[in-house]
Amino acid sequence: MINIIVNMVSRLLRGIGSRMIARVWRLGAGTRLFMLAIVYSGESFRRFHLTLREVYFTGVMSLLIIIVSAFFVGMVLALQGYNTLQKYGSSEAIGVLVALALVRELGPVVTALLFAGRAGTAITAEIGLMKTTEQLSAMEMMAVNPIARVVAPRFWAGVISMPILAALFSMVGVLGGYLVAVPLIGVDDGAFWSQMQANVDVRADIINGVIKSVVFGVACTMIALFEGFDAPPTAEGVSHATTRTVVISSLTVLGLDFVLTSFMLVV
Amino acid sequence: MTSNIVEIDNLSFGYNGRVLHKGINMAFPKGKVVAIMGGSGSGKTTLLRLIGGQVKPTKGEVRVNGQVVHEQSRDGIYQLRRSMGMLFQHGALFTDLSVFDNVAFPMRELTDLPESMIRDLVLLKLNAVGLRGAYKFMPTELSGGMARRVALARAVALDPSIIMYDEPFAGLDPISMGVICGLIRSLNDALGATSIIVSHDVKETFLIADYVYFVANGEVAAEGTPEDLMQSTLPFVHQFVHGEKDGPVPFHYAAPDYRAQLLG
Ligand SMILES: Nc1ncnc2c1ncn2[C@@H]1O[C@H](COP(=O)(O)OP(=O)(O)OP(=O)(O)O)[C@@H](O)[C@H]1O
Ligand SMILES: [Mg+2]
Numbered sequence: 063m064i065n066i067i068v069n070m071v072s073r074l075l076r077g078i079g080s081r082m083i084a085r086v087w088r089l090g091a092g093t094r095l096f097m098l099a100i101v102y103s104g105e106s107f108r109r110f111h112l113t114l115r116e117v118y119f120t121g122v123m124s125l126l127i128i129i130v131s132a133f134f135v136g137m138v139l140a141l142q143g144y145n146t147l148q149k150y151g152s153s154e155a156i157g158v159l160v161a162l163a164l165v166r167e168l169g170p171v172v173t174a175l176l177f178a179g180r181a182g183t184a185i186t187a188e189i190g191l192m193k194t195t196e197q198l199s200a201m202e203m204m205a206v207n208p209i210a211r212v213v214a215p216r217f218w219a220g221v222i223s224m225p226i227l228a229a230l231f232s233m234v235g236v237l238g239g240y241l242v243a244v245p246l247i248g249v250d251d252g253a254f255w256s257q258m259q260a261n262v263d264v265r266a267d268i269i270n271g272v273i274k275s276v277v278f279g280v281a282c283t284m285i286a287l288f289e290g291f292d293a294p295p296t297a298e299g300v301s302h303a304t305t306r307t308v309v310i311s312s313l314t315v316l317g318l319d320f321v322l323t324s325f326m327l328v329v
Numbered sequence: 330m331t332s333n334i335v336e337i338d339n340l341s342f343g344y345n346g347r348v349l350h351k352g353i354n355m356a357f358p359k360g361k362v363v364a365i366m367g368g369s370g371s372g373k374t375t376l377l378r379l380i381g382g383q384v385k386p387t388k389g390e391v392r393v394n395g396q397v398v399h400e401q402s403r404d405g406i407y408q409l410r411r412s413m414g415m416l417f418q419h420g421a422l423f424t425d426l427s428v429f430d431n432v433a434f435p436m437r438e439l440t441d442l443p444e445s446m447i448r449d450l451v452l453l454k455l456n457a458v459g460l461r462g463a464y465k466f467m468p469t470e471l472s473g474g475m476a477r478r479v480a481l482a483r484a485v486a487l488d489p490s491i492i493m494y495d496e497p498f499a500g501l502d503p504i505s506m507g508v509i510c511g512l513i514r515s516l517n518d519a520l521g522a523t524s525i526i527v528s529h530d531v532k533e534t535f536l537i538a539d540y541v542y543f544v545a546n547g548e549v550a551a552e553g554t555p556e557d558l559m560q561s562t563l564p565f566v567h568q569f570v571h572g573e574k575d576g577p578v579p580f581h582y583a584a585p586d587y588r589a590q591l592l593g
Contacts, residue, residue: 191424200421203381205410206438 092288095209099217099287102210112215113222120181120216120283121223125230127180128173132164132231135172136238139163143239144247154253158261160239161232165262165271169232171319174278177224178311182286185216186307189290190300213287220283221276228275270326277318282311334359334491334523335380339389342372342379349375351547352389357491362517362524364534366569367544370582373527374418376544377493380525381413382406393491411439414489418496420480422468428455428479429464435486454482457512459505473500481509490522498530510537531570535559543569 106113143159189212192198198208236258243249262268286307293303335357342350349372357363365373378384379391382398391398393409401409422431432451436442442450455461458478468476477500485492497513498506514537517524528534534541535555543551543558543566551558551566558566567573584590 188425195424196417196419196421197423199383200415200417200423202383203410203413203415203417204435204438205407206435207407211438 088288088292091292092284095213095288095291096284098209099214099284102207103214103218105210106214106218112211113218116216116219117223120177120185120219121227123184124177124180124223124227127176128227128231129234131172131176132169132234133238135168135231136160136164136235136240137242139168139235140239140242140247144243144249153247153249154257156239156243156249157236157254157258160243161236161258161262162267164232164235164239165267167319167323169228169235170271170274170278171315173224173228173231173275174282174315175312177220177227177278178282178286178308178315181220181223182282182307182311183304185220185283185286186290186293186304187300189213189216189287190293190295190303193291193293194295194297194300213291216287217280217283220286221279224279224282225272225275228271228278232271266326270322273326274319274322277322278315281314281318285311285314332359333357334394335525336392337376337380337389338392340379340386340391341388342375342384342386344375349547350386350544353544353547353549355542355549355552357523357525359523360517360521361539362514362526362537364526364528364538364541365544366527366529366531366534366541367550368529368569371544372547373544374495377415377495377525377527380491380493381410381415411487412489413491413493414484414487415493416477416481416484416495416497418499420468420473420476422471422476422480422483424468426468427464428460428466428468428471431468431479432483432486435483439487450486451482454486455479457516458482459508474502474505477501478505478509481512485516485520488520488522490520491525492516492520492522493525493527495527496529497526498528498533506533513537531572 139160140156143156143163144153147153147155147159189198192212198212201208201211240254244251244254289303289307289310290300293299333356335355337353337355340350340353341348353376355363355365365376367373375384379386380393380398382391382401385399390400394412396405396409398406398409422428423434426434429451432454433447436447436450452461452464455464458481460475460478460482463471463475463479468479471479477497481494481497484494492513494513497509501509510533513524513526516522526534526538535558538555540554541552541558542549545565551561551563553561559570561567561570
């Protein structure tokens, strides 16, 4: 009897242990890939057209979804904000509310979430498939380093695209908020813009937002690249890896956002 | 012995502890076309990977130009690979690049040739495999045999001194087959290269190979010139050359008794 219980407990512990080790191992392997991508970055800048091509695929291809989402997010923000603000008789502050919400939080975070779903999955699937069809092996056999040629340009493309996309998101969001607040609801045009101008700070709001989106860019792109690189070379392996990219990226972005925000508010 | 470009010395290897090669010895002299033949899953592709340094042997060594492959640093291995060209079993074309860009890839990555010269060279290589007219296609628009011919053009893009072909004849029509056969031989002789062909097509391989190794059960089961092997009375060679189901090489992967398995 005791034997059976001891057996069960030890099996449980072993299960937890091996899962933990697998997680830690993946974290280590991911960090290693990140380091290698940095070390072999030279070519991404020397032959910048390689990186530009990936900026096109990750950035430009995400433009439409980013712009449309931003427009709706801005409009909803204005509706909800006005609803609350007018109770306190300060509906002119709607511009500030929309701008701050977008620049500080929603711009970087929602952009990163959309990026993970649109560009991240594409990166994972592409790299996973390149591995499955031996393209990475073939590259290695040609004495071309896949990390320098495939991983690094995509990494930098992601890091470059993310802040630009987030800035666009905020811009379009403000525009959407304006359209709802001023022509639709009838908030004063001058008050909308002047309050926004007076209360949005370059360092505390805009720079911090940019810092966030750069960090999210590094995280999302690296996760997508690692999942593709690490995917088992089968159709099933690649599809699981693609799913993991979205799940892990989203959780990482939300977690990092909390950490970064708390640092920024304290400092 | 010094004229051997590639030497495999008492090589053992296995994936995840499952032994695949048990003490293999092979020599690939300069200027020769040498074939490695063996059944499906006998580890032929893996042998090419060992030569290219993509996997490390558990025992023994592979020497390329006298240098032990698995003792090289990353840069050393890349240096060795610059003299190698490899045709992958499934082509392994870069799916995001056109046929032209695939063949140009090694030239653009590893040389400083001007674009105009790269263009001429690519068209030359594509012409050799009969696909100059398909230079604009993307790999997904090619048939399996066409893709392999493009991959062949890419493998020899930089005129390597060691050319490895993994199943160059699989999936080709008889006309392409003859052309590719002749191409492998003439490329080898024109470049003074050393060619290693992995194949199970006895007829074509015997036609162009100078020397043939048979691998079975992780060992070199027989070796010799095609003429010798045709005459061979070794049961294994006889079975393989004449494609017989019954013989020392089992057609079936190790399995329990069929009847017992069916009856559960
Ligand atoms: N990456 C790998 N990990 C684990 N096992 C592998 C791996 N690659 C190949 N194997 C195993 O090694 C054995 C030999 O594979 P290999 O591809 O070298 O065979 P092959 O002789 O080229 O066969 P074929 O003629 O079918 O191409 C197979 O049983 C295969 O299951
Ligand atoms: Mg094979």
